[in-house]
Amino acid sequence: xxxxxxxxxxxxxxxxxxxxxxxxxxxxxxxxxxxxxxxxxxxxxxxxxxxxxxxxxxxxxxxxxxxxxxxxxxxxxxxxxxxxxxxxxxxxxxxxxxxxxxxxxxxxxxxxxxxxxxxxxxxxxxxxxxxxxxxxxxxxxxxxxxxxxxxxxxxxxxxxxxxxxxxxxxxxxxxxxxxxxxxxxxxxxxxxxxxxxxxxxxxxxxxxxxxxxxxxxxxxxxxxxxxxxxxxxxxxxxxxxxxxxxxxxxxxxxxxxxxxxxxxxxxxxxxxxxxxxxxxxxxxxxxxxxxxxxxxxxxxxxxxxxxxxxxxxxxxxxxxxxxxxxxxxxxxxxx
Amino acid sequence: xxxxxxxxxxxxxxxxxxxxxxxxxxxxxxxxxxxxxxxxxxxxxxxxxxxxxxxxxxxxxxxxxxxxxxxxxxxxxxxxxxxxxxxxxxxxxxxxxxxxxxxxxxxxxxxxxxxxxxxxxxxxxxxxxxxxxxxxxxxxxxxxxxxxxxxxxxxxxxxxxxxxxxxxxxxxxxxxxxxxxxxxxxxxxxxxxxxxxxxxxxxxxxxxxxxxxxxxxxxxxxxxxxxxxxxxxxxxxxxxxxxxxxxxxxxxxxxxxxxxxxxxxxxxxxxxxxxxxxxxxxxxxxxxxxxxxxxxxxxxxxxxxxxxxxxxxxxxxxx
Numbered sequence: 001x002x003x004x005x006x007x008x009x010x011x012x013x014x015x016x017x018x019x020x021x022x023x024x025x026x027x028x029x030x031x032x033x034x035x036x037x038x039x040x041x042x043x044x045x046x047x048x049x050x051x052x053x054x055x056x057x058x059x060x061x062x063x064x065x066x067x068x069x070x071x072x073x074x075x076x077x078x079x080x081x082x083x084x085x086x087x088x089x090x091x092x093x094x095x096x097x098x099x100x101x102x103x104x105x106x107x108x109x110x111x112x113x114x115x116x117x118x119x120x121x122x123x124x125x126x127x128x129x130x131x132x133x134x135x136x137x138x139x140x141x142x143x144x145x146x147x148x149x150x151x152x153x154x155x156x157x158x159x160x161x162x163x164x165x166x167x168x169x170x171x172x173x174x175x176x177x178x179x180x181x182x183x184x185x186x187x188x189x190x191x192x193x194x195x196x197x198x199x200x201x202x203x204x205x206x207x208x209x210x211x212x213x214x215x216x217x218x219x220x221x222x223x224x225x226x227x228x229x230x231x232x233x234x235x236x237x238x239x240x241x242x243x244x245x246x247x248x249x250x251x252x253x254x255x256x257x258x259x260x261x262x263x264x265x266x267x268x269x270x271x272x273x274x275x276x277x278x279x280x281x282x283x284x285x286x287x288x289x290x291x292x293x294x295x296x297x298x299x300x301x302x303x304x305x306x307x308x309x310x311x312x313x314x315x316x317x318x319x320x321x322x323x324x325x326x327x328x329x330x331x332x333x334x335x
Numbered sequence: 336x337x338x339x340x341x342x343x344x345x346x347x348x349x350x351x352x353x354x355x356x357x358x359x360x361x362x363x364x365x366x367x368x369x370x371x372x373x374x375x376x377x378x379x380x381x382x383x384x385x386x387x388x389x390x391x392x393x394x395x396x397x398x399x400x401x402x403x404x405x406x407x408x409x410x411x412x413x414x415x416x417x418x419x420x421x422x423x424x425x426x427x428x429x430x431x432x433x434x435x436x437x438x439x440x441x442x443x444x445x446x447x448x449x450x451x452x453x454x455x456x457x458x459x460x461x462x463x464x465x466x467x468x469x470x471x472x473x474x475x476x477x478x479x480x481x482x483x484x485x486x487x488x489x490x491x492x493x494x495x496x497x498x499x500x501x502x503x504x505x506x507x508x509x510x511x512x513x514x515x516x517x518x519x520x521x522x523x524x525x526x527x528x529x530x531x532x533x534x535x536x537x538x539x540x541x542x543x544x545x546x547x548x549x550x551x552x553x554x555x556x557x558x559x560x561x562x563x564x565x566x567x568x569x570x571x572x573x574x575x576x577x578x579x580x581x582x583x584x585x586x587x588x589x590x591x592x593x594x595x596x597x598x599x600x601x602x603x604x605x606x607x608x609x610x611x612x613x614x615x616x617x618x619x620x621x622x623x624x625x626x627x628x629x630x631x632x633x634x635x636x637x638x639x640x641x642x643x644x645x646x647x648x649x650x651x652x653x654x
Contacts, residue, residue, distance in 0.1 A: 112646065116649045116650065117649070118645070118649040119599050121409055122593055122649070125645075126590075126638065126639075126642030126643075126645050127642065129634070129637060129638030129641050129642070130635065130638035130639055130641075130642055131638070132638060133631070133633075133634035133638040136631035136634045136635065137631045137634075137635050141629075141631050245412075246412060246467050246470055249463070249464075250467055250468075289479070290478070291475040291479045292475065292479070294471050294474050294478065295472055295475035295476060297471045298469070298470070298471030298473075298475060299472065301468035301471060302454075302465070302472070305461060305464045305468055306454060306460055308460070308461070309454070309458035310458075310459045311457065311459040315457055
């Protein structure tokens with residue numbers, strides 16, 4: 001029993017255990033009224049997944065190599081605006097422009113980091129502020145409408161009731177990256193760089209190139225997420241997308257990505273994102289007010305932070321020893 | 336730390352590269368100053384007060400953030416929410432009188448960040464993760480308590496934080512006091528020196544017998560207290576408060592800390608540097624307004640300046 005629990009809560013399976021746990025808890029609250037277990041809820045879960053998932057994937061990849069790409073939030077907004085402005089006639093052109101912007105911005109930031117040996121937080125913070133500024137300038141601080149209605153409708157139309165074209169695209173990206181990570185040398189190099197950068201460098205991995213590549217991918221994914229979101233909403237606005245960073249980081253961490261690097265898997269990130277989406281849509285479906293969702297997410301994150309803390313065991317042991325010592329003294333004092 | 340020149344310009348020119356960077360930095364500062372003072376209307380009193388006001392709200396949070404960055408904990412994403420929460424506490428408890436409400440708000444800020452500091456200090460939990468968790472918990476709880484409504488002053492009296500003494504806005508005075516207290520703690524107390532030590536080498540600090548966990552918790556408590564001050568000032572200025580009040584302040588604050596030259600890796604920096612960082616950003620914003628740039632261009636140029644200064648500092652460190 002204890003052994004099974006250890007496996008289920010171990011690094012590999014924990015994201016999936018948490019996800020199943022969330023489903024079970026919601027099902028228990030729902031008690032067969034059918035609000036939670038419905039196609040509608042599942043559809044909205046995957047719609048949310050499409051919005052949050054790609055940003056979380058980008059951020060999660062950067063966290064896997066022990067960096068932190070704050071700029072994903074800014075990139076998502078900028079790419080959405082670029083796509084809406086360039087893709088009126090031809091949506092593919094807008095898509096390409098947006099994603100190229102993501103690749104360029106990620107590549108530039110990656111180059112700055114590796115050439116100057118600066119930590120990613122500083123560079124991507126500057127990147128975030130700059131990208132946000134560019135979005136404001138491009139849009140003139142207004143909401144830009146996307147007049148190509150057929151594209152918006154096609155992207156959000158349910159396929160088989162569960163998925164839309166948008167969420168299917170997001171899922172496909174996840175599967176593709178999972179395959180790359182599992183079966184190619186690139187995947188191995190990324191994992192190695194995250195695990196121990198110096199050792200991988202000595203073993204012949206070009207870690208600088210890996211870092212630049214990861215940041216390009218991170219930029220591209222968040223850009224793609226932004227483009228798809230703006231297309232399906234039929235609008236892009238400079239504000240409102242900044243709140244995406246905290247949930248994306250939360251999803252990646254619930255998904256088993258460690259901020260200490262070297263740990264994490266694209267499918268785990270997918271499970272993390274799904275957990276957040278299931279909680280949000282599920283709570284909506286059974287009529288729990290949105291703030292409760294926020295509190296539950298925060299509590300889950302706090303628990304993970306504490307469980308993953310490197311000194312937790314040490315502090316617990318120290319506390320137990322102290323208690324035992326006190327008891328021994330107490331017993332010795334009594335005749 | 337005592338030498339004023341190393342305080343302001345880290346790594347005071349000892350290699351060619353550093354000298355070049357120093358020249359660029361000085362040139363940049365002089366250029367900025369020249370650009371600023373050639374702007375019509377910059378020396379007039381109204382724009383001076385606009386500058387002071389722009390400084391003080393973000394400044395208090397940035398001073399708080401400095402302690403978190405210095406101890407090697409990068410940044411907190413929850414200071415903006417702490418600010419908003421403290422503002423709500425202040426407005427709701429005004430019935431007890433202005434000063435008790437002020438104290439309660441500060442206490443609220445301290446407690447919120449002390450809890451985070453405890454988890455981070457004793458268990459070495461990841462600071463960014465803990466701050467995101469705290470952010471979600473704060474936002475959710477506040478929405479439940481206020482049912483998503485704005486909070487208005489429960490009693491009059493908050494206007495006192497809007498007045499001026501000898502023409503200087505009270506908020507600016509509060510900010511300067513905050514900077515003074517912050518720098519005094521950092522330079523002249525055991526805790527301040529220990530914070531810098533922990534930031535530059537946590538294991539050495541522990542081996543040297545510092546109670547690192549307690550010191551990190553104190554750093555977080557200071558951050559909470561200073562953010563709460565900003566919350567009180569902001570809520571008095573707007574006459575109402577909600578959780579949107581401090582949204583985005585975390586990023587602006589860490590931007591100011593980094594522009595001032597405090598190292599993102601911890602262990603090197605000061606509150607005075609943060610004051611310089613805040614001033615530079617605010618000065619640029621005021622000049623942009625006076626020169627008639629749109630809001631949008633201000634966002635972009637501020638972002639670019641943060642990026643440029645961070646690059647410059649990295650080059651100056653000469654690693």
